[in-house]
Amino acid sequence: MYLSESDIKVVFEAIEEGDYDLAAWRAVTTIAAILALRSEMFNKTTSVGNKGTSNTHNSIGKPFDPKGKVVQVGVDPKTLKPTKNLDTLDPIRQKNAVKHAGDKPIIVDRKGNVLDGHHRLNDAIQNGRAVDVQIGY
Known part of the structure; x- marks a missing residue:
């Protein structure tokens, strides 16, 4: 159409x-x-993850807004840009990160680059959950 x-x-x-x-x-x-x-x-x-491939996923939440509020709730994790290769993350550390810090926001810069929370981000992507995001520390 x-x-x-x-x-x-x-x-x-x-x-x-x-x-x-x-x-x-x-x-x-x-x-x-x-x-x-x-x-x-x-x-x-829109690009996904480290690979720069086009975004053809179904939206989990709203896209990250670089000009939006400092804390954004219900963000689609695939609209963030990891600064680490998510494929190499330790599954045990990922499980522990979710267990002990699962409700904390993913820390990003204004461009959506992930500064802290890669394990929780990866878990959210794998399980189809939206994340909360905080711009800066």
């Missing part, structure tokens, strides 16, 4: 004609097209 200028014009035409049901239906389909386009563009520009 792609959006064109004519898609928006037909909404106004239906309003001018007094056909509000048709205008509402056209508005809804136009909004759906905008949302689909936004989602498609997000998937093309």
